[in-house]
Amino acid sequence: MPSSATPAILTPETLSNPWPVYRQLQEDDPVHWSEELQAWLVTRHEDVTGCFRDPRLSANRTQLFAEHQLGGLGPELVKDYLRVAEGMMLMKDGTEHTRLRRQANTGFTSQLLDGWRPTIQRIIDSLLDRVQERRRMDVATELSEPLPALVMTELFDIPAEDHERFQRWSNDTANFFGAAVGDVRSAALRANEGSAQLSRYLTAAIEARRERPGEDLLSLLLRYEEQGRMSTEELVSNAVLILTAGHVTTIDQLSNGVYELLTHPEQLEQLKRQPELCKAAVEELLRYTPAVPFMHRVVAEDLELRGRTLRKGQLVFLGIAAANRDPNVFADPGRFDITRQNNKYVSFAFGPHLCLGAGLARRELELALRTLVCRMPDLRLDEQRPPRLKCNSLLFRGFDSLPVRW
Template sequence: MLNPIPFYRTLRETDPVHWAPEVHGWFLTRHDDVMNSFRDARFSANRVSLMEQQLQGLDPSLLEHFTGNIKLQMMMYDGRDHIRMRRQANPSFTPQALDSWLPAIRRTMHMLLDRVQKDGQMDFVPSVSYELPPRVIGELFGMPQEEHELLLQWAAPIAEFGGLTVGMDVVTMAKKADTAMKEFAAHMTALAEKRRHEPGQDLLSQMMHGHDPRMGPGMTMEELVANAILMLNAGHMTTTDQLSNLIHDLLTHPEQLRLLQQDPKLLSAAVEESLRYRPAVPFHYRIVGEEMQLRGKTLRKGDVVFMGIAAANRDPAVFSEPDRFDITRDHLHQKHLTFSFGPHHCLGAGLARRELEIALEVLLQRMPELRLDPERPPRHKCSSLIFRGFDSMHVRW
């Protein structure tokens, strides 16, 4: 669906807890329901059993490394195990820690623009938004530049398999995702072993050596590797799509772009408004842990619930004129849910915000005449519930 916003509005107004037999799951579309479901322990993040059900019929050996890794990632845990893993990663994502990486983000963005500046045109998606996030993560892990290409090669098939849609060759994509996960895990294991004996200031070293044993057991080596991979994959496609969405939002709202160019202090506000207006991940999903009632509907144990972030972000009960893109909006009092909410609030939200702000700042400084290419219209990526962005977006300057 190219523009699902009217459909979200209809559900929000007429059936905010909607059963969709096509996907055998519930859809929540009101801001308070989505926010409350994120912090309600009865909605479980442990989706391993669902993932295994979805892969029934495939030879388990096809996804041995993929599923084995996913099962160890903190996003699949609730309660104590989730807290245990997240606590060990938290120090690497404090504002102070993230600010130390600002020069690396800026340097990477300039490098990407150096490649295309003289051309006067580019496809923004492959040239910038697809390249920036994994290269920044590579910097955070202390990986040399020549290894950043490997990150791109591994991240793509893993992300594509995670966003499977009807009509795709599941077996072929499963093989590619499993091979990528196997190679990625082997590389990160070797890097972790090196950091064990030769720690540095990188994110992996901080995770390995910053754990306080007084807080309980830390992550195993396998869990460290799995969650390092999670950090790349979670930060790759989401920030890639959000950066493309941000640039498209501004270029299609020229009066807002002029406001930003006249007042650069609106930079962070522009990022927040794009996060609200066009989130890269329109839905998160959870599993009902025990039978419950919600707005007169019975949600049974094991049911899948899709929390409609994109719908909640346009709820008029929270946002005035929600369908208007407005970078002067009061985001302190009108909270979007793009980075989730509660215990599973996105660990990398601070990093994503810094990447988006610096990318936008550098782009507008170097290409103040940036505009969409009228001869080659953008091609939306809208074939999955999980990711929403652009497959292609040609620009000129």
């Protein structure tokens, strides 16, 4: 299919309803060169999972992606952003990645995560207590945003009142990483400031733990640094990564999930009748409406894919959301079905960089949805205040505002 026949990807129309475009690409040109993005778009499930595992596609993308985003503006605009991102496991390949990942894994075992359930539940209850009598709320700003950020303050043992600050810094940093749409210069400056602030904030928290270690995640990672398994810079970078990745994605996933349930009343009714379906409902929400519709890689070595040559140095966007609706893998992929079995979605990626926090995110989503449907059985969209989708990035998809009543 010639590129000119491809609908634009970064328009508000496509960002808000991308499914027809993804389907068209998947069918007609599954490995597509986008003139608009100056990058490849890969949309079939088999190819997306294959690319996530292919060592010829590198996760070491910070510098190239920043230059790609900035055009002629120059990478010095994002000096601090690059410095912090450089040490993140997310940007590493091979043994360097394994070394950093192995240590972080020990903070995310199923046993530890199950131990977090009461804390997550307490936070959800306290957020809903604030609005219960009001009989209306904005899910995006009053539940989705504070919940994962407050969970992260507990995980890192940092003051809960700081969550709004690091939420702002994280959003700004993630927005640039996520292929910001619109004023790129201002997005770059905000990302740089966000990274500098996050790194300063976490460096201070780490130094405090050096004096008085505890049982939190920072203290755990600090032990590895003191054993010489990671440098101080790597410790700070990965603390920034976990803090940021730990909430920006979950925020969007929770709002997306609530929206789909409220716009599929028969599924919502079934969930109310059978709350034990909550786990499966979360899996289906992750498939149907992923918070991260694309993830990027850089071609490290020329490779052939479906007859197209991907050249060293080119950027590739792996279509997670498109793969999640590939009819070769999912029966009736456009149907939202909370009883779906054998759900092989790729919303947490695939291969070595499979999301470190998937288990935590699943627990947060499950407890939040279960509590919402139990405590607010008449939950519905607020007909007087329409929801507002976020359309400011290619890699992250969620809501700025999601007003509901009950």
